[in-house]
Amino acid sequence: MTEPTRVPTRNRTVLVLLDPASEVRSGTLELLTIARGLGRVEAVTLEAPTVEALAQLGAYGVETVHQAEVPTDALAAAGGDAARHLPPVVAATLAAAVRRTDADVVLAPATFGAKEAAALTAHALGAGLVIDAAAVGEDDEGRVVAGKRVFAGAWDTRCVVRADVAVLTVRANAVVPEPADAPVATEVDPLPVAAAGTSGVVVTSREVKERAAGRPTLEEAAVVVAGGRGTGGDFGPVEEFADAVGAAVGASRDAVFEGWFDRYIGQTGVTIAPRLYVGAGISGAPHHRGGMQASQVIVAVNSDPEAPIFEICDFAVVGDLTDVLPQAAAVIRKHREG
Amino acid sequence: MRIVVAVKYVPDINADRRFTGCRVDRDPGVGTLNELDENALEAALRILDALPEDEREASEVVALTVAPAEGDVALRKSFQMGVDRAVRVTDDALAGSDYFGTAAALAAGVRRLEEDGAPVDLVITGMAALDGLGSVVPALVAAELGRPALTLAKKVDVAGGTLTVTRETDEATETLAAPLPAVLSVADTANTPRMPNFKLIMAARTKQIEAWSATDLGLDPAAVGAAGARTEAISAAPRPARPEVELVVDKGEGGTALAEYLIRNELV
Numbered sequence: 001m002t003e004p005t006r007v008p009t010r011n012r013t014v015l016v017l018l019d020p021a022s023e024v025r026s027g028t029l030e031l032l033t034i035a036r037g038l039g040r041v042e043a044v045t046l047e048a049p050t051v052e053a054l055a056q057l058g059a060y061g062v063e064t065v066h067q068a069e070v071p072t073d074a075l076a077a078a079g080g081d082a083a084r085h086l087p088p089v090v091a092a093t094l095a096a097a098v099r100r101t102d103a104d105v106v107l108a109p110a111t112f113g114a115k116e117a118a119a120l121t122a123h124a125l126g127a128g129l130v131i132d133a134a135a136v137g138e139d140d141e142g143r144v145v146a147g148k149r150v151f152a153g154a155w156d157t158r159c160v161v162r163a164d165v166a167v168l169t170v171r172a173n174a175v176v177p178e179p180a181d182a183p184v185a186t187e188v189d190p191l192p193v194a195a196a197g198t199s200g201v202v203v204t205s206r207e208v209k210e211r212a213a214g215r216p217t218l219e220e221a222a223v224v225v226a227g228g229r230g231t232g233g234d235f236g237p238v239e240e241f242a243d244a245v246g247a248a249v250g251a252s253r254d255a256v257f258e259g260w261f262d263r264y265i266g267q268t269g270v271t272i273a274p275r276l277y278v279g280a281g282i283s284g285a286p287h288h289r290g291g292m293q294a295s296q297v298i299v300a301v302n303s304d305p306e307a308p309i310f311e312i313c314d315f316a317v318v319g320d321l322t323d324v325l326p327q328a329a330a331v332i333r334k335h336r337e338g
Numbered sequence: 339m340r341i342v343v344a345v346k347y348v349p350d351i352n353a354d355r356r357f358t359g360c361r362v363d364r365d366p367g368v369g370t371l372n373e374l375d376e377n378a379l380e381a382a383l384r385i386l387d388a389l390p391e392d393e394r395e396a397s398e399v400v401a402l403t404v405a406p407a408e409g410d411v412a413l414r415k416s417f418q419m420g421v422d423r424a425v426r427v428t429d430d431a432l433a434g435s436d437y438f439g440t441a442a443a444l445a446a447g448v449r450r451l452e453e454d455g456a457p458v459d460l461v462i463t464g465m466a467a468l469d470g471l472g473s474v475v476p477a478l479v480a481a482e483l484g485r486p487a488l489t490l491a492k493k494v495d496v497a498g499g500t501l502t503v504t505r506e507t508d509e510a511t512e513t514l515a516a517p518l519p520a521v522l523s524v525a526d527t528a529n530t531p532r533m534p535n536f537k538l539i540m541a542a543r544t545k546q547i548e549a550w551s552a553t554d555l556g557l558d559p560a561a562v563g564a565a566g567a568r569t570e571a572i573s574a575a576p577r578p579a580r581p582e583v584e585l586v587v588d589k590g591e592g593g594t595a596l597a598e599y600l601i602r603n604e605l606v
Contacts, residue, residue, distance in 0.1 A: 159570060
């Protein structure tokens with residue numbers, strides 16, 4: 001894969017979607033890092049960024065944030081403020097920002113909502129679209145090239161964008177975030193978005209999910225610990241181990257269907273590619289593997305020596321997770337204190 | 339009520355999936371109906387099942403796919419589940435389509451169905467195709483048709499010309515509504531697809547599959563397929579195999595061994 005060059009060879013303008021704008025998560029910092037390797041970076045938001053968010057954007061070299069001004073009647077017709085995050089509204093904003101800045105590249109995170117917004121943006125602009133890039137670079141002619149990990153992490157593919165504008169969603173942990181050499185002052189620039197209709201979609205209710213305090217988000221965590229059927233419904237050992245290593249907690253689809261946990265890792269759930277994945281009591285069905293096999297290091301604990309997950313592991317323990325995980329957590333806590 | 343379910347022919351995720359050159363190898367030996375489309379078919383059939391009998395009689399579910407002739411496997415399976423009609427859009431000009439080419443072909447198929455008959459109230463898809471996992475075609479079909487898209491539905495309700503869905507996004511639990519006609523994608527948590535019964539399995543063997551070409555649909559060959567694609571695959575290679583697994587059988591020190599592995603490799 002062509003790695004992003006530290007000094008861009010072309011004078012590109014790269015827009016990074018910042019949504020929500022209340023906090024700048026590690027995934028956004030990764031997008032900004034990739035963007036700096038491609039050109040000059042500007043951000044696009046649907047709401048006012050916080051002071052903390054602006055400081056972080058400045059540290060990552062963003063001079064301008066385009067903040068959408070969506071007509072209030074358009075929002076009111078679509079259910080009020082909650083409609084701000086609907087893909088057609090986000091897409092109208094991104095398209096308006098590309099037109100204003102004459103941007104060459106748009107980068108967005110790999111959430112389902114951002115993927116749809118990216119697709120609609122590319123549709124409106126006649127741009128090329130790449131979903132879930134794992135690497136972004138350029139070819140000899142300066143065209144944007146994206147690398148993807150497909151078929152449950154078993155194949156690497158690359159594609160080149162032939163259109164003038166490239167819109168890409170980039171999966172988390174594609175790069176290690178790096179601030180700019182020197183921070184810059186960040187200005188917020190209002191961006192009028194006229195055609196922000198939702199084609200009749202109305203948000204009738206929206207309940208924002210509470211995130212587990214003190215733990216990173218599953219999509220973006222560098223370390224993920226997941227529990228499956230083998231937990232028998234008790235996620236205590238999984239959570240204890242996760243907290244010892246500073247990991248996010250996830251589950252298999254089976255465990256979620258049993259009602260033991262709320263979010264599952266899998267090809268139709270959350271797709272992750274962390275630095276370290278630890279699966280406990282997870283057999284490794286194709287569905288689950290499709291959501292985690294691109295992880296850099298894979299570790300499993302399972303009492304069944306025949307569990308298919310052992311075939312894709314770097315390190316594995318055949319044993320009872322209620323013995324293995326607390327023991328490992330205790331050793332790691334001691335190591336971290338020392 | 340007239341519903342089109344867009345289905346896809348994909349390699350079985352349990353098979354050894356591969357590329358030939360830069361394109362997905364569609365070996366008919368392992369080709370199947372995208373599993374997530376069964377949720378879409380089930381959602382369509384349930385909407386019809388809930389109608390009064392006279393309305394049900396006047397209703398139709400059409401399975402629509404863009405695929406080479408091998409894709410009939412996916413349409414036969416759709417017949418087994420209970421669709422009334424199946425259409426395959428097949429054309430060499432469509433090979434190598436990007437998301438936009440695929441969406442344009444599906445939308446053209448829907449419009450063609452409407453020219454020949456009643457308006458299509460709903461286009462339903464699964465939440466993703468298990469080969470590409472892009473999840474963007476439903477929104478693009480809606481954009482092509484100029485209709486609202488409600489995607490990733492966990493709960494679906496159609497009443498009085500309004501589609502209402504509940505869905506779980508990464509950020510929130512949402513309820514969304516839109517007027518028909520609309521495009522809907524359903525999550526794999528939306529329902530449990532029915533098992534085909536013997537009668538439908540037998541009937542599916544002889545049901546007629548209609549085949550349309552790109553020109554039948556008025557698609558410009560230069561705007562779809564590899565010719566119109568705005569991205570071009572330039573390489574596809576299998577990942578190197580992972581090194582042999584380091585396996586420890588727990589005899590009281592398994593947790594310590596795990597911790598030491600992580601510490602040794604600077605992973606914690």
